[in-house]
Amino acid sequence: MAMETKERILVVDDDPDIRSLLHEYLERNGYSVRTAGNGRELRMAMDTGRYDLVVLDIMLPGEDGLTLCRSLRAESHIPIIMLTARGDEMDRILGLEMGADDYLPKPFNPRELLARIKATLRRASMPGRGTDINGARRLRFADWTLDLSTRHLVNPEGVVMPLSSGEFRLLKILLEHPNRVLSRDQLLDLTRGRDRDPFDRSIDVQVSRLRRRIQDDSQAPDIIKTVRSEGYILAAEVTCEE
Amino acid sequence: MRFAPRTLFGRLTLSLVILLSVAQLLSAAAHFYNYKRFMLREVTQNSAGQIARLVRLIDATKPSERMRIVHALDSLPLHVVLGGTAPAGTANGTDGANTMASLLRENLGAGFQLTATLLHSGMRPSQPQAAGAQAAYDVEVHLHDGQSVQFIYRLPAELFAWRWRLVISLSLLLLSTMFVAWLSVRWLVRPLALLAHAADDLGKDITRPPLSESGPEEIATAARAFNRMQQRLARFIGDRARVLAAVSHDLxxxxxxxxxxxxxxxxxxxxxxxxxxxxEMSAMVSDTLEFLRDMEGGEPMRRMDVVALIESIQSDTEDMGESFTFDAKPIPPFHGRPLALKRCIGNLVQNALSYGERVTVRLNDHPESLQIIIDDRGPGIPEALQAQVFEPFFRIEGSRNRATGGTGLGLAIARNIARGHGGDIVLANRAEGGLHVAVTLPR
Incomplete structure (x- = not known):
């Protein structure tokens, strides 16, 4: 990989050791990294350089990560992965609401972080990025609702239908790209990159599970349609809530 | 104290009843005894006066006229016989008879010879009254001319019926005493029962509402002490939880x-x-924090599809290369905390998959409760350890090691969640081998 094609990542964390370790780890894995220890350094870095992605710790002295995330999001579409040591639901909900693209609780597995960085960059670079779901807490489609904070599907009667991790990831990707054909490879790319890789079912299995869950007839599906020899398409209007 | 009642209530009631009964028995006996003596004296004085007047009248009458007069005078309760002799019967020199004799001598002066006897009085318990016989004074007086006159003065029957009255009135008193004792002891003991109930509740819910601090001073003091203890316990548990959370978090x-x-x-x-x-370390940290978080609750209750919940666990399990059977039949929506319940059932399923094989999950839906049953074919859990496996960080020696055993918090978390829904988890070994886990949640 030539130097100029290296993707640039800005790491913001108040722990100097973690900062330098992440710096070294990500550089070893082919990224160009700069670090910041607080909000002021983050702004300085943003003013003086261009980045493809920000890894942002939620607990920072002074201005906290959530506030920084919101102000970053107000200025640009730069992908943001939030890190937190709190690990409770509230952080995830807030992080997503503040416009973070992904969320990773500490102590994370470094490989997991790499996978998420890759997936987030891939999504960001997809031509004609789909629905801008930044800041959305719920996505509505065809009377169904996907709750992004609790990762639940809610049926038209308001009953919560829990989803498996695989089903949630696939449905989220589909909802981010409504009415667009996504090939199996693209779907695999976009949904992959979590800790359970080796056993992930094929996209077809996940799709058939999802269809069953949203009562979409697999012989004549209305919502998740098969496009022969191309892939799948989510045929529905998607609206964001909150 | 072999025959003492086992409860404080019984003991208090019994001692109150015995105390009050003895007091009543004594006072009633004294009362009736005095009453009888008083009545007897009255009757004796009256009859002595009457007999003395008659003696003087008969004495002053010519012997030929006496028969007619005696005949006219003979009317109840005084029977008068000329020249009679004392009838066969129990005779004694009781107080009553002596009093009668001395009263007569006082009234008549020394000119008359007389004897007085009390018949069938029954005053001594050792002398049972002859059936049908009535108590009476038998007085024989020798007139100045040597003729004798016999007076039989019948005493009112009521005077000697006192024992029955005593028994009846005492029984009534005893019954009412017992009733009042029962009521008052119950009233006294009730706060104790409330206290015991509260202590029992405390084990399940440290945040239960405090006891009312009203009532008798001693009980109110106990309630206050109990409430203070509860506060201290809650603070103590809270402190420990916070320390544990802080340490886990800082790791x-x-x-x-x-x-x-x-x-x-x-x-x-x-x-x-x-x-x-x-x-392993981060699993312990996150399980510990999860365990502490579930103790607090917080996730809102939602209408949820439990079949979808178990199917989502099934999909996750299959994505990780394991599987279990689930016979999915639709059931009406359940009201619960979806994330917590998924963790609860997920932990139990994971446990079954780790230690057993051929894992099956079933739902038993009833109008008042929902049962989720997880069966496996494996070694099961020895009955003696079935309660302990729910304790945080408990592991069965040998069979459960770190490599397969997780952090030792899975079952504790699962039970916390079930109890947080007002339900519980029950373990049993299956006859055919393996563990049977039943999660019962009230609907």
Whole structure:
């Protein structure tokens, strides 16, 4: 990989050791990294350089990560992965609401972080990025609702239908790209990159599970349609809530 | 105290009844005894006066006229016989008879010879009254001309019926005493029962509402002490939970650092081992925090599809290369906390998959409760340990090691969640081998 094609990542964390370790780890894995220890350094870095992605710790002295995330999001579409040591639901909900693209609780597995960085960059670079779901807490489609904070599907009667991790990831990707054909490879790319890789079912299995869950007839599906020899398409209007 | 009642209530009631009965028995006996003596004296004085007047009248009458007069005078309760002799019967020199004799002598002066006897009085318990016989004074007086006159003065029957009255009135008193004793003791003992109930509740819910501090001073003091103890216990538990949470939380940063350091090691075998250790440490940290969080609750109750919940666990399980059977039949929506319940059932399923095989999950839906049953074919859990396995960090020696055993919090978390829904988890070994886990949740 030539130097100029290296993707640039800005790491913001108040722990100097973690900062330098992440710096070294990500550089070893082919990224160009700069670090910041607080909000002021983050702004300085943003003013003086261009980045493809920000890894942002939620607990920072002074201005906290959530506030920084919101102000970053107000200025640009730069992908943001939030890190937190709190690990409770509230952080995830807030992080997503503040416009973070992904969320990773500490102590994370470094490989997991790499996978998420890759997936987030891939999504960001997809031509004609789909629905801008930044800041959305719920996505509505065809009377169904996907709750992004609790990762639940809610049926038209308001009953919560829990989803498996695989089903949630696939449905989220589909909802981010409504009415667009996504090939199996693209779907695999976009949904992959979590800790359970080796056993992930094929996209077809996940799709058939999802269809069953949203009562979409697999012989004549209305919502998740098969496009022969191309892939799948989510045929529905998607609206964001909150 | 072999025959003493076992309860405080019984003991208090019994001693109150005995105390009051003895007091009543004594006072009633004294009362009736005095009453009888008083009545007897009255009757004796009256009859002595009457007899004395008659003696003087008969004495002053000519012997030829006496028969007619006696005849006219003979009317109840005084029977008068000329020249009679004392009838066969129990005779004694009782107080009553002596009093009668001395009263007569006082009234008549020394000119008359007389004897007085009390018949069938029954005053002595050792002398049973002859059936049908009535108590009477038998007085024989020798007139101045040598003729004798016999007077039989019948005493009112009521005077000697006192024992029956005593028995009846005492029984009534005893019954009412027992009733009042029962009522008042119950009133006194009730706060104690409330206290015991509260102490029992405390084991299940440390945040239960405080006891009312009203009532008798001693009980109110006990209630206040109990409430203070509850507060201190809650604070103590809270402090410990906060310390545990803080420690677990603070471990996250060093574990993150270690993970990054390990990721950059060149020795891949060592790196793999260290990452394994770190995985274990972070599982313990996150399980501990999860355990503490579930104790607080917080997730809102939602209408949820339990069949979809179990199917989502099934999909996750299959994605990780394991599987269980689930016979999905639709059931009406359940009101519960979806994330918590998924964790609860997920932990139980994971447990069954780790220690058993051929895992099956079933739902038993009833109008008042929902039962989720997880069966496996495996070694099961010895009955003696079935309660202990729910304790945090408890592991069965040998069979449950770190490699397969997780952190030792899975079952504790699962039970906390079930209890947080007002339900519980019950374990049993299956006859055909393996563990049977039943989660019962009220609808």
């Amino acid at each position: 996250k940063t060093p574990i993150t650092r270690l993970r990054l350091r390990a990721a950059m090691l060149d020795d891949e075998i060592l790196q793999h081992k260290i990452q394994g250790d770190l995985d």
